[in-house]
Amino acid sequence: MTDEYKMTQSDSEPLARRGDGPSSPRARSHGRRILVFAVSFAVAAVFVAAGGLGISLLHQRAAAKPQASAPDPLLVSVVEVLQDPVHRVTDRFAGRVEAAERTDLAFEFDGRIVEIAFEEGDSVTAGTVVARLDTALIEDERRQLLADREALAARLAFARKTVKCRQALSDRGFSSQESFDEAVSDVGELSARIRAVDAAVATLDTRIEKSFLRAPFAGEIAARGADLGAVLEGGVPVLTLLSSAARRVRVGVPPEVAAVLSETEAFAVTFQGRAFEARIFALRPDIDARTRTQSLLLEFIEAEAPPIGALVEISVVREIRQPGFWLPREALVEGERGLWTVLTVVDGESGPVARQETVQILHALDQRVFVKGTLGDGQRVIATGAHRLSPGQAVRTQTAEAANQGEGPWRRCCFGRSGFSAWRSASCLCSGFRRWRRSRAKRTRLPPTFSPPF
Numbered sequence: 001m002t003d004e005y006k007m008t009q010s011d012s013e014p015l016a017r018r019g020d021g022p023s024s025p026r027a028r029s030h031g032r033r034i035l036v037f038a039v040s041f042a043v044a045a046v047f048v049a050a051g052g053l054g055i056s057l058l059h060q061r062a063a064a065k066p067q068a069s070a071p072d073p074l075l076v077s078v079v080e081v082l083q084d085p086v087h088r089v090t091d092r093f094a095g096r097v098e099a100a101e102r103t104d105l106a107f108e109f110d111g112r113i114v115e116i117a118f119e120e121g122d123s124v125t126a127g128t129v130v131a132r133l134d135t136a137l138i139e140d141e142r143r144q145l146l147a148d149r150e151a152l153a154a155r156l157a158f159a160r161k162t163v164k165c166r167q168a169l170s171d172r173g174f175s176s177q178e179s180f181d182e183a184v185s186d187v188g189e190l191s192a193r194i195r196a197v198d199a200a201v202a203t204l205d206t207r208i209e210k211s212f213l214r215a216p217f218a219g220e221i222a223a224r225g226a227d228l229g230a231v232l233e234g235g236v237p238v239l240t241l242l243s244s245a246a247r248r249v250r251v252g253v254p255p256e257v258a259a260v261l262s263e264t265e266a267f268a269v270t271f272q273g274r275a276f277e278a279r280i281f282a283l284r285p286d287i288d289a290r291t292r293t294q295s296l297l298l299e300f301i302e303a304e305a306p307p308i309g310a311l312v313e314i315s316v317v318r319e320i321r322q323p324g325f326w327l328p329r330e331a332l333v334e335g336e337r338g339l340w341t342v343l344t345v346v347d348g349e350s351g352p353v354a355r356q357e358t359v360q361i362l363h364a365l366d367q368r369v370f371v372k373g374t375l376g377d378g379q380r381v382i383a384t385g386a387h388r389l390s391p392g393q394a395v396r397t398q399t400a401e402a403a404n405q406g407e408g409p410w411r412r413c414c415f416g417r418s419g420f421s422a423w424r425s426a427s428c429l430c431s432g433f434r435r436w437r438r439s440r441a442k443r444t445r446l447p448p449t450f451s452p453p454f
Contacts, residue, residue: 073394095251101243133211142204149197156190252293271306
């Protein structure tokens with residue numbers, strides 16, 4: 001038995017060495033293949049089951065009727081419009097300030113300037129001598145004429161004595177009538193020559209007087225056209241004088257505006273942001289052929305006025321009898337054929353909805369327009385954001401005053417269409433902190449890599 005056991009043990013050792021036992025590599029490989037097959041089969045079964053479930057759900061969704069959710073009504077601000085039978089229009093025209101009187105002072109005859117008493121910008125009174133010509137030659141000629149007159153006066157005195165003597169001799173018969181008549185003729189001739197000399201002297205006196213250039217009215221010297229020692233011809237301007245009386249504004253207005261002006265009305269004249277009051281001084285009846293306007297002259301009520309030559313703006317308020325409605329400019333949406341449209345709010349089946357109306361602009365200001373069209377009295381017009389809406393869209397309304405008071409950057413940021421939103425609030429806080437960090441970094445030079453914890 002011992003031999004048999006030894007034989008069996010010796011026979012089993014070669015089998016173990018050949019790898020035919022349960023712990024051999026071949027047996028382990030076979031087990032792994034069985035395990036992989038089982039796992040693959042289980043995974044495939046799971047995928048098949050999931051696919052079948054997904055297909056079933058898709059069929060159920062396809063079979064179910066879709067229920068479309070209506071969008072939330074958009075919040076809009078509205079204004080209630082009322083019809084006005086008339087509307088006031090402010091027309092603005094450009095005008096130029098000018099002096100009440102303006103003249104170019106000049107001498108009437110040739111001469112050499114020996115004196116100019118004033119410079120540009122000086123004020124003068126009426127009758128003041130502002131310039132003078134050289135009168136030496138005129139005065140010499142005047143003295144010569146006076147000497148000739150004295151000679152003629154002496155001859156005239158002798159001629160008159162001769163006439164008396166001839167008259168006495170003629171009465172006694174010692175002289176002929178012819179010699180008497182000749183003496184009388186000499187007296188008449190000498191008297192005429194003396195009168196001619198007197199006229200020549202008066203002419204020279206006038207020339208001497210006109211050699212002094214005087215201011216015809218009180219004013220200011222605006223320009224100087226000649227210097228001392230210059231020899232000028234008659235009529236050449238020496239000085240330009242502007243009247244110091246109330247200044248005026250000349251402006252061209254259309255005939256339809258000129259027809260409604262009132263002489264007692266005060267007009268606002270604006271120069272460099274400052275307003276002055278003026279009233280009508282004159283209105284020319286003719287129409288300028290080039291500008292097709294009438295010249296309107298306004299006179300400043302107060303002594304203080306813009307400088308002469310300044311460009312000013314004149315405001316004329318007039319009433320136009322045309323019924324219409326005042327609307328905010330932002331309420332208009334451009335339509336077809338040069339017309340404009342607005343959206344009004346009317347009551348629909350499920351609540352307020354937007355409806356389109358057509359209007360025509362009659363007058364436009366900076367923020368408002370006056371229109372006429374299919375609007376009715378008392379209708380509610382969407383004041384802003386009409387381009388975001390379409391006719392028939394559901395809306396929620398609030399007055400424009402409430403929108404201006406309650407609407408702010410944080411309210412628009414933190415409140416959506418359906419109310420308060422925590423996500424929008426957090427986003428706004430993050431955005432606000434980032435803006436604060438950027439402004440803070442510019443002042444304190446924070447590192448650019450610094451960022452908020454959220």
